[in-house]
Amino acid sequence: MGNTQLYIENQYLGRDRGWMSVRLLLALFCFFAYYLNSEHELNSRLFLVAGTVILIVSIGMMYLLHYRIQVTENSVLLSGLWTARLVKIDINSIANVELKPYSKFLVNNPVYNLHQKGKIRFYAGGKGAVWITDRDGLIYIIGSQRSSELFEAIKKAKGR
Numbered sequence: 001m002g003n004t005q006l007y008i009e010n011q012y013l014g015r016d017r018g019w020m021s022v023r024l025l026l027a028l029f030c031f032f033a034y035y036l037n038s039e040h041e042l043n044s045r046l047f048l049v050a051g052t053v054i055l056i057v058s059i060g061m062m063y064l065l066h067y068r069i070q071v072t073e074n075s076v077l078l079s080g081l082w083t084a085r086l087v088k089i090d091i092n093s094i095a096n097v098e099l100k101p102y103s104k105f106l107v108n109n110p111v112y113n114l115h116q117k118g119k120i121r122f123y124a125g126g127k128g129a130v131w132i133t134d135r136d137g138l139i140y141i142i143g144s145q146r147s148s149e150l151f152e153a154i155k156k157a158k159g160r
Helices: 017-036 041-061 147-159
Strands: 005-012 065-072 075-080 086-090 094-101 111-116 119-123 128-134 139-144
Touching (some): 005 139, 005 147, 017 041, 094 147, 139 147
Antiparallel strands (some): 065 075, 075 086
């Protein structure tokens, strides 16, 4: 009965709006430069190829799994694609759970298991985050597209 999944979310690497906008603006710049340099055939082809490659890579990154969040009755599991390390937070060791914004910045870098200044960060996209403080004083910041649902699932698991 301890493995009932209360919440599952996949965080994809290329679906953050900020970085997607940057990639699309860069591709538009390449296509605009291609249009302006149409009489210089070799240089203009280079801009066309660069813009096309940026779009293809951007579309590919939208389907690239960064990490998965699972909340069960006993733990919060964070498993990443890039590492073999599974992060498991025991529900009984959680002292406090809060729903806050991830960061005050407009564009944030995707991170997985980043230890910095007593905080452990997980982020792929979204504005909201769940801040979990354990009994040892470590703060886990889990960025999510559906942070309110994640918060409610952790509260529900903690209440059992």
